[in-house]
Amino acid sequence: MAEYTLKYINHRARYDAAEFIRDCEQQYHEQVLCVAEEIARNSAHKPIVLINGPSSSGKTTTNDRIARALKTHGIHAEMISMDDYYRTVGTYEIPLDPENNVPDLESPDCMNLPLLSQHLAQLVEGEEISLPRFDFETRTSIPDAHTLRLDPDEVVLIEGIHSFNPVIMGDLAHASTGVYLSVASAVVSEEGARLEPYMLRFLRRAMRDSLFRNSPVEETLHQWNSVRRGERLYIAPYRGQANLTVDTFLPYELCILMQQLTLRLQQYAAELPGADLAPIGAVLRQVAPIDYMDFLPEDSVLHEFIG
Helix, strand or coil, X not given: CEEXXXXXXXXXXXXXXXXXXXXXXXXXXXXXXXHHXXXXXXXXXXXXXXXXXXXXXXXXXXXXXXXXXXXXXXXXXXXXXXXXHECCCCCCCCCEECCCCEECCCCHHHECHHHHHHHHHHHHCCCCEEEEEEECCCCEEEEEEEEECCCCCEEEEXXXXXXXXXXXXXXXXXXXXXEEEECCEEEECCCCCEECHHHHHHHHHHHHHHHHCCCCHHHHHHHHHHHHHHHHHHCHHHHHHCCEEEECCCCCXXXXXXXXXXXXXXXXXXXXXXXXCHHHHHCCCCCCCCCCCCCCCCCCCCHHHHC
């Protein structure tokens, strides 16, 4: 796991912002290229690519970047989001997270995994499928949103936290490549506060949910312990299924996320320890803002969280 000091990040943000952003993006890009090369090498007998990782790992954007990289190998990639296999709220009973007494929104029971497994098996056999779409604003599954069939020179990329679940992987291990994405870096302040990978992902999720999922920062904070429980129960046990890994963390992102979240997080600083996020409170107002608007690439994974 990589480790960065807050002093290093602040220095580069203040005095070397453009080059700092380029260096971080290049490091991420090189990982994506290596993954695409391996997928291309095995595409003839493994047309299914299962992209997994905990919340806010950048799965959607990395999915797209891998697809672009595959084009250089002459391979077209279709994409399926597991989010589109969420079930309509109200049509089933959402499981309870008994540890935190909140709805277990991370549970695979919230998704129609058997349907996804069936669809992937049909794709491997060359059949056409009808894909659903999930509307996060209305929490509704829209069936038969569009159709998909794989041509012989195509692969399909599926991203989602349950993509390594045995319901999916059990029947498709022979025909799939598993890619595990995560924030695999930590940031340490001069005073010793250590922002672990899951804390950095919390910042991403808090920003994204407030902007795009009609969920204020305090709601993300209140749900965070349940999110972490879901990762322990539903992701960690199957991480060994991965053939390839990518660290999606961009060290400069801390300067952007904290710049936009600090005031809101200060309002709930007393609640951070209860979500095992106390080190975030310890570095509030210590992270240098970064001038990024002119330097942030259009295809940066960070756009998934800040727009």
